[in-house]
Amino acid sequence: MNKKWGLLISSVALSAMLMTACGGDKEQAASTDAAATTGTQVNIEASNWKFNQETYEVKAGEEFTLNFKSTEGFHGIGIQGLDVDLQKDGSKTMKIDAAGEYTIFCNVICGPDHGKMVAKLVVK
Ligand SMILES: [Cu+2]
Numbered sequence: 813m814n815k816k817w818g819l820l821i822s823s824v825a826l827s828a829m830l831m832t833a834c835g836g837d838k839e840q841a842a843s844t845d846a847a848a849t850t851g852t853q854v855n856i857e858a859s860n861w862k863f864n865q866e867t868y869e870v871k872a873g874e875e876f877t878l879n880f881k882s883t884e885g886f887h888g889i890g891i892q893g894l895d896v897d898l899q900k901d902g903s904k905t906m907k908i909d910a911a912g913e914y915t916i917f918c919n920v921i922c923g924p925d926h927g928k929m930v931a932k933l934v935v936k
Contacts, residue, residue: 859885886899890917915932
C-alpha cells in the first residue's frame with residue numbers, strides 16, 4: 813500500500829469515529845429531555861425576531877413546564893410580574909393561581925428587532 817492510500821484510509825476511519833461519537837451524544841440528550849416532559853408543556857421557541865406563537869395558554873392553579881429554545885440567534889424570555897429568566901435554552905416548572913394575562917418578552921439584547929419580541933401568556 814502506498815503512503816497516499818494509507819493516509820486516506822486513516823482519515824476516513826477517524827471521521828467515522830468522530831461521527832459515531834457525536835451521534836451517541838445526541839441520543840443521550842434526547843432521552844434526558846423525554847424524562848423531563850411530564851405534565852403540561854408550554855413550548856416557546858424564539859427566532860430572529862419573533863416567538864413561534866403570539867399567545868400561550870395555561871390553566872390557573874395547574875403546574876406547567878415552560879420549555880424555551882432559541883432556534884435562530886440568541887434569545888431569552890422573561891415574563892412581566894413572574895420570576896422567569898431563561899436564556900438561550902432552558903425549562904422552568906411553575907404554577908400560577910390567578911387567571912390573567914402576562915407579557916412574555918425577550919430578555920437578551922438580540923438585534924435590531926429585539927423590541928418586537930413580545931408574546932402573551934394567558935392564564936385561564
Ligand atoms: Cu431580544
